[in-house]
Amino acid sequence: MTFLKVKGLEKRFGGRHAVDSVHFDVAAGELVGLIGPNGSGKTTLLNMLSGHLAPDGGTVTLEGREVTRLPVHRRARAGILRMFQLTRVFDRVSTLDNLLVAGRGLGLNARDALTRARALLDELSLSPVAALDAGRLSGGQRKLLEFGTCFMVPPRIALLDEPFAAVHPSMREIMGRFVRERHALGQTFLLVSHDMPVVREMCERSVCMNAGSILADGNTEDVLNDPAVIEAYLGGEAA
Amino acid sequence: MGNSERRLRAEFHGSLVILALVAALPLVLTSVYWQGVVIVSLYYALQAMGWNLVTGYTGQMNLAPAAFAMVGAYGVGLLSHHWGISPWLGVPVGVAAAAGIGLVLGRIVLPLQGAYVALTTLSFAEILRLVIGNSYSVTRGDLGLNVPTVFDGRLPYYYLMLAVVVLVQIALYALMRSRMGLFLQAVRDDEVAAASRGVSIVWWKTLAFVVSSAICGLAGTLYAPFAGLISPELGLILNTGLVVSMVVIGGMGTMIGPIVGALLVYTAGEMLREVGDYHLIVFALLVIVFARFFRGGIWGLLQLGADRLPGRRETGAREG
Numbered sequence: 001m002t003f004l005k006v007k008g009l010e011k012r013f014g015g016r017h018a019v020d021s022v023h024f025d026v027a028a029g030e031l032v033g034l035i036g037p038n039g040s041g042k043t044t045l046l047n048m049l050s051g052h053l054a055p056d057g058g059t060v061t062l063e064g065r066e067v068t069r070l071p072v073h074r075r076a077r078a079g080i081l082r083m084f085q086l087t088r089v090f091d092r093v094s095t096l097d098n099l100l101v102a103g104r105g106l107g108l109n110a111r112d113a114l115t116r117a118r119a120l121l122d123e124l125s126l127s128p129v130a131a132l133d134a135g136r137l138s139g140g141q142r143k144l145l146e147f148g149t150c151f152m153v154p155p156r157i158a159l160l161d162e163p164f165a166a167v168h169p170s171m172r173e174i175m176g177r178f179v180r181e182r183h184a185l186g187q188t189f190l191l192v193s194h195d196m197p198v199v200r201e202m203c204e205r206s207v208c209m210n211a212g213s214i215l216a217d218g219n220t221e222d223v224l225n226d227p228a229v230i231e232a233y234l235g236g237e238a239a
Numbered sequence: 240m241g242n243s244e245r246r247l248r249a250e251f252h253g254s255l256v257i258l259a260l261v262a263a264l265p266l267v268l269t270s271v272y273w274q275g276v277v278i279v280s281l282y283y284a285l286q287a288m289g290w291n292l293v294t295g296y297t298g299q300m301n302l303a304p305a306a307f308a309m310v311g312a313y314g315v316g317l318l319s320h321h322w323g324i325s326p327w328l329g330v331p332v333g334v335a336a337a338a339g340i341g342l343v344l345g346r347i348v349l350p351l352q353g354a355y356v357a358l359t360t361l362s363f364a365e366i367l368r369l370v371i372g373n374s375y376s377v378t379r380g381d382l383g384l385n386v387p388t389v390f391d392g393r394l395p396y397y398y399l400m401l402a403v404v405v406l407v408q409i410a411l412y413a414l415m416r417s418r419m420g421l422f423l424q425a426v427r428d429d430e431v432a433a434a435s436r437g438v439s440i441v442w443w444k445t446l447a448f449v450v451s452s453a454i455c456g457l458a459g460t461l462y463a464p465f466a467g468l469i470s471p472e473l474g475l476i477l478n479t480g481l482v483v484s485m486v487v488i489g490g491m492g493t494m495i496g497p498i499v500g501a502l503l504v505y506t507a508g509e510m511l512r513e514v515g516d517y518h519l520i521v522f523a524l525l526v527i528v529f530a531r532f533f534r535g536g537i538w539g540l541l542q543l544g545a546d547r548l549p550g551r552r553e554t555g556a557r558e559g
Contacts, residue, residue, distance in 0.1 A: 050435065052431065052435075071439075072434035073436075073438055073439045074439075077437045081435070081436075084435075088432035088435070089428075089429070090425045091428050091429075092424065092428055093243045094243045094244070097421060097424075100421055101421050101425040101438065102437070104418045105422065146432075152436075
């Protein structure tokens with residue numbers, strides 16, 4: 001069943017097509033890797049899916065409902081939750097309150113938000129820093145915290161932009177385990193990563209972008225071994 | 240309890256202690272002149288509290304708090320002047336007028352960001368002041384409006400203004416502990432991230448702007464019968480500058496900063512009255528120093544000192 005449908009999505013910056021008529025579907029419960037060289041349009045595509053950028057053409061449909069024109073906050077409430085490549089947390093409020101912003105913003109009442117936040121803090125090993133302002137956390141902890149805010153309310157689809165980049169291995173392990181467990185329970189993910197071993201291990205399917213277009217889409221092994229992908233992205237090192 | 244919650248509570252309790260001291264002050268401060276100075280300080284404290292909500296807690300640079308106080312004052316003054324309506328009845332009208340104008344201005348301004356908010360609110364404040372100043376047939380222009388007093392003597396005004404400051408402070412504390420307070424701080428820290436977590440940023444910013452405008456308007460409605468004469472000078476950008484300096488010096492984005500700042504800055508201004516407007520240079524320099532080196536203002540410095548006391552140092556997480 002098609003869960004997320006991207007149809008003819010395009011975005012131009014000046015005369016340049018950052019994303020050029022992109023079509024792809026994500027099925028419910030899939031964990032899809034989105035790969036491609038720098039500047040290939042992955043983050044621009046994610047920005048259009050989460051509502052941070054208005055597309056110049058095309059549509060985004062979630063569970064049969066077109067969400068292309070919904071503002072960011074309404075798209076988040078519709079279940080499209082986003083983790084950014086450059087970490088975004090609320091520096092001058094506590095770690096716990098960062099989670100509560102997401103919980104309350106996504107519609108939980110105060111008590112449920114607190115219960116959920118405490119459970120997530122435990123699961124992500126952030127309980128010891130729950131009371132600290134997020135601005136005082138380490139880079140990895142901030143990334144974990146932002147990751148956690150995506151799961152205060154189970155998202156319909158989680159868009160994760162380089163969650164494992166520049167993170168201590170122990171924290172990568174925490175996030176990796178979290179993603180695998182949620183995926184096993186049917187959570188849908190779109191995972192942007194330059195980390196090929198991670199993509200190989202986690203994603204059954206991958207979509208490779210290049211110059212704003214989709215270069216390959218299919219089984220991750222097949223995509224990574226596609227000569228066009230190797231040529232465009234991996235520089236011959238993958239095989 | 241998180242740092243943010245603990246900090247909020249400490250600031251609130253600290254502000255109540257200061258307001259309790261202000262309540263006891265007339266026992267020793269018998270000079271009518273200095274009681275008047277404290278009343279005006281409290282008038283500015285209300286404006287500073289309103290401004291702090293929208294700028295300190297929400298991060299939107301509003302340069303019109305004095306204009307909203309002027310709206311409140313003229314709400315009382317015009318009703319009294321044209322229809323002989325009691326200033327007491329003018330209070331809700333003045334507050335509603337300030338809130339209503341705040342709503343319209345907020346809807347226009349708050350989808351914008353940064354300097355555009357500052358420029359638009361500044362332009363609005365000046366336009367409003369000029370309109371009031373030039374509408375002689377309605378407002379008597381720069382001649383000002385006489386407003387009937389509602390009390391004899393200073394002390395009733397003193398305690399009325401103080402009671403209102405306490406009530407507004409309690410309301411702001413409740414607001415900051417609610418979902419709204421959480422969202423406003425999120426918007427201040429990162430609008431993009433807040434929206435990505437389901438927070439409707441324009442809605443919450445507008446609501447903060449309306450509440451802030453209403454508080455500034457309330458300040459004006461109470462000031463009008465105390466002063467007995469109001470003029471467009473109430474809305475001067477200089478007065479907004481004074482409000483800004485009070486909050487920055489006291490501690491922006493804190494519950495206590497606006498109150499401490501208003502009491503200190505206005506009282507200091509009166510003490511330095513003999514040197515004329517030169518005291519404004521001192522405040523301007525202090526604002527620069529605090530904005531550059533001590534973002535938390537006087538309250539932040541006190542907190543820093545308290546944190547450095549033995550046993551109070553909190554372990555950072557950066558090593559983790």
